[in-house]
Amino acid sequence: xxFTGKNVQGKIIISLxxxxxxxxxxxxxxxxxxxxxxxxxxxxxxxxxxKMIISYDKVHSIxxxxxxxxxxxLERASIKSPLGKLVKQKLNFFGTPIITEEGSILGSVEDxxxxxxxxxxxxxLVKGKIYEKIFRGSAELPVSQVxxxxxxxxxxxxxxxxxxxxxxxxxxxxxxxxxxxSSKLWNTTKGSTIKWSKHLSTTLxxxxxxxxxxxxxxDCSPEEFTENKQETQDTKKS
Numbered sequence: 001x002x003f004t005g006k007n008v009q010g011k012i013i014i015s016l017x018x019x020x021x022x023x024x025x026x027x028x029x030x031x032x033x034x035x036x037x038x039x040x041x042x043x044x045x046x047x048x049x050x051k052m053i054i055s056y057d058k059v060h061s062i063x064x065x066x067x068x069x070x071x072x073x074l075e076r077a078s079i080k081s082p083l084g085k086l087v088k089q090k091l092n093f094f095g096t097p098i099i100t101e102e103g104s105i106l107g108s109v110e111d112x113x114x115x116x117x118x119x120x121x122x123x124x125l126v127k128g129k130i131y132e133k134i135f136r137g138s139a140e141l142p143v144s145q146v147x148x149x150x151x152x153x154x155x156x157x158x159x160x161x162x163x164x165x166x167x168x169x170x171x172x173x174x175x176x177x178x179x180x181x182s183s184k185l186w187n188t189t190k191g192s193t194i195k196w197s198k199h200l201s202t203t204l205x206x207x208x209x210x211x212x213x214x215x216x217x218x219d220c221s222p223e224e225f226t227e228n229k230q231e232t233q234d235t236k237k238s
Contacts, residue, residue, distance in 0.1 A: 003062060004111045004125070005093060013040070015071035016060055022074060025066060028114075029053060029086050030093065030121070032149035037119035039083050040066070042074070051077040051087055062116040091151060098126060098141065101158045109154065110138050124154070126164065139164040 005028055013022045023042040031038040040054040058073040059066065077087040098106040107128030114121045124146070125138040141156065145163045148155035157163075 002113050003116050004113050006111050008062060008066070011062070011064070011066050013042070013054070013066045013068060015073075016067050016069055017071045020071050022054075022068065022071065023052070029083065030091050030149075031086060032089075032091055035121045035143050035146065035149065037114055037121065038086055041077075041087065053077050053083055053087065055083060056119040059116075059119075089151070091149070093124070093154075096152075096154055098124065098154045098156055100156045100160050101147070104161065106141065106156060106161060106164070107139070113140070123165075139166060141165075 009025055009027060011025045013025060014020070015022055025040055026043045027041045028037045029039040029041055030036070037056050039056055040059065042052045042054070044051065052074050053076075054068060054073050055075070058068050058070070060069050061067045075081075075083075078084040093109045093112055096109045098109060100106060105128075107126040109124050110127035111125040112121050113123050113125065121143055123143060124141045126141050127138045141160065141164055145156050145160040146154060147157055
């Protein structure tokens with residue numbers, strides 16, 4: 001499973017040291033210099049006036065639950081600390097436009113894919129009208145194409161449009177759509193065939209029953225009926 005900035009939000013954070021729930025993930029703090037996840041931002045509690053964060057190097061694993069090594073890994077987002085300065089920047093990828101060095105607009109950031117082991121962001125999921133029409137989803141831009149990350153825009157290298165890839169989410173959605181359409185067509189065809197088969201079976205059964213009734217209406221066997229018919233024809237000739 002690929003983890004993105006959005007699909008990890010709201011996950012519970014548990015300490016491996018004592019099994020205690022530390023909190024829930026509100027969002028990820030991004031370091032724009034090396035394009036990595038620098039820290040976890042926790043949902044606010046009335047007990048803490050300051051924003052509480054966990055440095056990403058304290059994270060043990062991310063799956064259905066986020067696990068951290070120790071229960072004392074929480075820290076206040078102090079303005080004086082490097083992480084605190086990143087929190088103050090309020091850098092938000094979501095919805096930020098991506099512009100190439102030539103001035104072309106590739107779209108806006110819908111989400112990003114990152115490596116949960118290292119925190120390294122691998123690619124940006126780019127949303128735009130052209131991708132929605134063609135891919136029914138988003139395109140994927142490798143971060144190797146990104147030169148600058150700012151609050152107002154993300155700058156990509158010249159020619160980055162050619163580096164865009166179809167994201168697995170868009171492909172999966174398209175394949176599911178095709179699969180659904182095929183399944184619907186098959187079920188419709190199957191249903192029609194069953195109905196036609198039942199109708200044909202009933203018709204043949206009725207014809208067979210009528211034939212048997214006609215034979216039973218005569219007091220003779222089929223052989224006797226043939227002989228009587230022949231005698232009648234001979235009598236008419238004479």
